[in-house]
Amino acid sequence: MFTIYRIQSSIFHLLVRSLVLTCLVEIASSGFTSTFIRSQCPSTDIPLDSVEFAIPKGYNAPQQVHITQGDYDGRAVLVSWVTMVEPGSSEVLYGTLKDNYDLSAQGTFTNYTFYNYSSGYIHHCLLSGLEYNRKYYYKIGKGSSVREFWFITPPEVDIDAPYTFGIIGDLGQTYNSLSTLEHYMKSGGQTVLFVGDLSYADQYQYNDGSRWDSWGRLVERSTAYQPWIWSAGNHEIEYRPDLGEVFPFKAFLHRYATPHVASKSSSPLWYAVRRASAHIIVLSSYSPFVKYTPQWLWLLEELKQVDREKTPWLIVLMHAPLYNSNEAHYMEGESMRAAFEGWFVRLKVDVVFAGHVHAYERSYRISNINYNITSGTRYPLPDKSAPVYITVGDGGNQEGLASRFLDPQPEYSAFREASYGHSILELKNRTHAFYHWIRNDDGKSVPAEHVVFRNQYWASNGRRRRLRKNNLSHLMSQTASY
Numbered sequence: 109m110f111t112i113y114r115i116q117s118s119i120f121h122l123l124v125r126s127l128v129l130t131c132l133v134e135i136a137s138s139g140f141t142s143t144f145i146r147s148q149c150p151s152t153d154i155p156l157d158s159v160e161f162a163i164p165k166g167y168n169a170p171q172q173v174h175i176t177q178g179d180y181d182g183r184a185v186l187v188s189w190v191t192m193v194e195p196g197s198s199e200v201l202y203g204t205l206k207d208n209y210d211l212s213a214q215g216t217f218t219n220y221t222f223y224n225y226s227s228g229y230i231h232h233c234l235l236s237g238l239e240y241n242r243k244y245y246y247k248i249g250k251g252s253s254v255r256e257f258w259f260i261t262p263p264e265v266d267i268d269a270p271y272t273f274g275i276i277g278d279l280g281q282t283y284n285s286l287s288t289l290e291h292y293m294k295s296g297g298q299t300v301l302f303v304g305d306l307s308y309a310d311q312y313q314y315n316d317g318s319r320w321d322s323w324g325r326l327v328e329r330s331t332a333y334q335p336w337i338w339s340a341g342n343h344e345i346e347y348r349p350d351l352g353e354v355f356p357f358k359a360f361l362h363r364y365a366t367p368h369v370a371s372k373s374s375s376p377l378w379y380a381v382r383r384a385s386a387h388i389i390v391l392s393s394y395s396p397f398v399k400y401t402p403q404w405l406w407l408l409e410e411l412k413q414v415d416r417e418k419t420p421w422l423i424v425l426m427h428a429p430l431y432n433s434n435e436a437h438y439m440e441g442e443s444m445r446a447a448f449e450g451w452f453v454r455l456k457v458d459v460v461f462a463g464h465v466h467a468y469e470r471s472y473r474i475s476n477i478n479y480n481i482t483s484g485t486r487y488p489l490p491d492k493s494a495p496v497y498i499t500v501g502d503g504g505n506q507e508g509l510a511s512r513f514l515d516p517q518p519e520y521s522a523f524r525e526a527s528y529g530h531s532i533l534e535l536k537n538r539t540h541a542f543y544h545w546i547r548n549d550d551g552k553s554v555p556a557e558h559v560v561f562r563n564q565y566w567a568s569n570g571r572r573r574r575l576r577k578n579n580l581s582h583l584m585s586q587t588a589s590y
């Protein structure tokens with residue numbers, strides 16, 4: 109009996125604490141600039157011959173192994189890897205029992221050159237028709253160079269399916285990057301939402317492709333075992349007409365495949381997936397997105413597919429933040445804000461995650477959709493229908509931290525701090541999610557802020573009724589006919 113009382117008491121305290129935190133998100137009106145001063149470490153890349161970039165043993169052994177979701181709903185996994193000497197096999201053997209690979213899939217390989225760099229053989233293999241919520245073992249390579257890994261498929265798309273996402277951005281390949289990665293791997297995250305800027309290979313002479321290879325080996329410790337949902341940043345563009353390289357995103361597109369066809373996208377740079385209780389929309393900040401462009405048209409159609417009765421959590425990923433109060437890259441996302449913010453508010457997007465700015469920041473729920481150059485308040489206003497905007501560009505790359513914030517802190521900014529780290533989003537059910545940002549703190553993993561998100565659709569009857577009444581397709585066609 110006493111035990112039951114203690115459990116009830118604990119639940120009550122948890123609920124009270126959640127309510128307080130929720131209130132902080134929903135009604136707090138003054139932001140917080142963290143006074144934490146991080147001692148500066150050199151932001152230099154790990155040397156190429158370091159153990160962190162170790163090449164796996166064996167002739168032509170597969171390296172840089174990474175997986176991502178391979179379809180719309182989480183029943184497929186796309187496995188990618190690189191062989192350096194010769195193509196070798198593009199086959200993946202897999203199964204649900206260790207050492208019993210009773211299934212197989214045949215992939216393909218590609219390669220590319222970038223000025224004076226020639227890539228290895230980049231393999232992509234789709235494993236489809238997987239069971240939900242199962243652990244699969246897989247192996248790639250030949251003879252003594254075979255390598256074995258595993259992954260766990262997500263639960264079936266369901267309104268209350270709990271799931272934990274990590275959010276990482278602007279990672280690079282310094283010791284700070286490694287620290288972020290190692291902290292994330294201890295966090296319980298099941299899938300990474302990556303908000304762009306992967307290797308920073310473009311910081312080297314001739315965009316040295318061997319830094320793409322070293323980055324692939326650095327992150328393999330996580331990317332081989334759980335999906336990373338990729339979005340592209342400015343460091344992936346690699347437009348170098350002076351070197352004769354005029355196809356943007358060349359290395360990224362060859363190396364990091366995405367399931368764009370499953371969401372009827374014409375480009376791997378923008379697409380959507382559904383995973384557990386989340387509908388995740390990936391946008392490209394550096395591809396055309398104004399009205400009538402392929403990305404704009406695709407987003408218009410994809411938003412009509414969102415069904416909050418199946419996937420209550422609507423999450424958008426992009427690289428350049430739409431709201432951020434750092435001096436670095438200030439307003440670089442403004443044109444995309446003008447293009448898409450109205451849709452995000454009308455469809456009650458829960459969270460927009462971005463990177464690019466090398467510091468952490470979270471906004472209140474605000475919007476600026478009523479200002480149209482000639483009328484309206486030229487300033488974001490509190491708006492319960494608006495997303496929370498979170499910048500997680502603090503993975504730890506060689507460019508260092510963006511430590512100069514606008515002063516005073518704008519009213520739309522809830523929390524900001526120039527430290528390295530990553531975020532965790534725990535979807536608990538259709539109504540609530542726990543969110544944390546974890547600061548690296550010079551090697552230690554330190555939780556720096558926690559908030560509870562109430563779902564924008566399910567946590568408010570009034571808003572849900574309005575969304576239903578307005579019928580999403582009708583709403584979007586109205587939007588399209590501006």
Ligand SMILES: [Fe+2]
Binds near residue numbers: 342343
């Ligand atoms: Fe960036």
